[in-house]
Amino acid sequence: MSPELHGTAGTAGTDLDVAVIGAGIAGLATAHRLTREGRSVQVFEASDAVGGRMRTLRRDGYILDLGTETLAASGYPSTWKLLDEVGVSPVDVLPVHSAVGVWRDGRAHPWVGHPLGGITGAGLSLRGRVHMTRMVGRLLREAGRYDVDRPEETPLGDTTVAEFADGYPAELHDYLLQPAVGTGFGWLPHRSAMGPLVSSMISTRGIFRWRTYRDGMDMLARTIAQQVPVHTSRPVAEVVPTGGGVRVVFADGGELTARQVVLAVPAPLAARLHPAMPADEAEYVRACQYAPMARVSCLLDRPLEPRRGRLEPHVYALLIPQTEDDVLGGLTVEHNKAANRAPRGRGQITLLPAAARTAELLEEPDDAVVRTLLAHAERYVPGIRDACRDAVLHRFPYGSIEAGPAALRARPAFVRRPARAVEYAGDWLALRASSEGAVHSATRAAERVLTHRATAGRAPRLAAHRTL
Incomplete structure (x- = not known):
């Protein structure tokens, strides 16, 4: 009350x-x-x-996270302080043991954003790995100049992800940068600035050792x-x-x-x-653009997951490059993220449309969106259509803040x-x-x-x- x-x-x-x-x-x-x-x-x-x-x-024993999936062990000091202040115990923040993977050559390649990815390649060719190592080295040499609280002051200025990628083989854009921003944030590389993304990755030390809340x-x-x-x-x-x-x-x-x-x-x-x-607020506020997002939670009658190599780990998040699929942009295997996201013996997978198609799909009826994404998901998770006993669509017109060049330029006046x-x-x-x-x-x-x-x-x- x-x-x-x-x-x-x-x-x-x-x-x-x-x-x-x-x-x-x-x-x-x-x-x-x-x-x-x-x-x-x-x-x-x-x-x-x-x-x-x-x-x-919460539905029929399933826990459906509608938006945010995880939090990081590093780079989240305000969150961890708040958790302590309000009395949330560390035991209620579960480690995610599965990996993040990218789809290529008919299977999921794990260790995206993980130190092991530098060894295995995380789906990149040998040439791609060499260029990725050089790229990461270049960024880390100036790591101290990247501050998540000052996104407009990075060494990259307002360079977009697409502009940054132009200096490297197309493979790094297609199988690393585009799926990272597209699946993770719903961003379009030509609209999103690279500097704030790098600041975030340096802060969290990649995308491993992440956590999720036990009860959603x-x-x-x-x-x-x-x-x-x-x-x-x-x-x-x-x-x-x-x-x-x-x-x-x-x-x-x-x-x-x-x-x-x-x-x-x-x-x-x-x-x-x-x-x-x-006026000193309006220019920045109006320059802040958002990527729309949609998520389809599929409640499965059995646990399923993407195809992977025999000795490779389970993945909880699969990045699907736009060059592989221009409709489905990625998926999260919720029962690999935390076992309690589905009842014992069942599963839950969330489907995310490709960033370039999300706005269009948001205009369609729920059942049409579900059918479209499930049809594409069959390629990555065979049997998902038959196993799906229910599906719930969540729409976010303002899904993810996108650090565009105009917002970066307008931010200093807003801060002052x-x-x-x-x-x-x-x-x-x-x-x-x-x-x-x-x-x-x-x-x-x-x-x-x-x-x-x-x-x-x-x-x-x-x-x-x-x-x-």
Whole structure:
């Protein structure tokens, strides 16, 4: 039951102290941070459940992760700190023992993003391995200049993935870079900047030793939602700064006033909800582009997986290069990621459309999308159509923030803006498409909320908080 909305701000003329719009992990982490600082916070979510792109469904004994699949042991300090603060035990964050593979020559080649991939080639030819080693060496020589919090300042500037790949044999684009960004993020190489991707890979030390939450990827979101007030099924239509705070207008016509608001939603939604945002915010917010994403969760009557070599490990994620398939871009074997994602003796596989086809498929009916992707998946997982007892389609029009050149150029002015009554949280603030990017943004958002309050002279005890 949602708590009473009124009487919490303690100041005449406002109904709330801080309103957080959006109960994805960025919004919930922001609410948690502000609550720890003594602020009164309430969260408003448009959908009927928390988690956003980390939401999980539970059906007939299956655990369906709708968006985010994993978190990393390295490069996720904000997430691990938050887990400790809210009381999530390390034993509830399971190691993923299976590998990431790429499809080539009729089978999955494991060890993509793993040190062993430098030895086995992870699907690359001998010539491709030599050039990959040179490429990695070139990037690592300047590793210290890559910072996930400053994506616009990398040695690669606004060079796109496709432009970067032009300096190497086509094989590195076709069987390494394109499937990595296409399957992993839904990005198109000619639209996405290479520098932020490299920053992320250096931070996480590749894509191995990853983890997943025992009870679904929404586990952290659900834990926080038990500790802060959250109102679900409460869509917001607009936020309007006023002299005495921020007026929040709901889609049903209701209104309230908060001292401060944090928009913890994708950038395009932030622009829509806050049409009067200042110019030093608007240019960057409107430059942030998103890759749409879709996922089909296939509930199987038996465990299946992609073809692999006799002595090779199981894979939990399969990257499918566009040169191999322009409809299906990849799949995740959920029961290889964590055994409890399917009942004993059964399986679950998630299908992801090719990045270049996702927007088109999102316009089709659910059953048509499922049929199309299952038909293509048969090539990689024989028998999947017969084994699929049910399928659930999840659509994300704003699936993955894409670090495009225009956003990189506009970001410095956005970072320099003063703290205001309306602030933002989300992975798009640092163009980092990960749950860590979202959680880290919450720390920054909370600091800016406190800074604005302090500079307004309303809370002297918070004056020590720095301006970002």
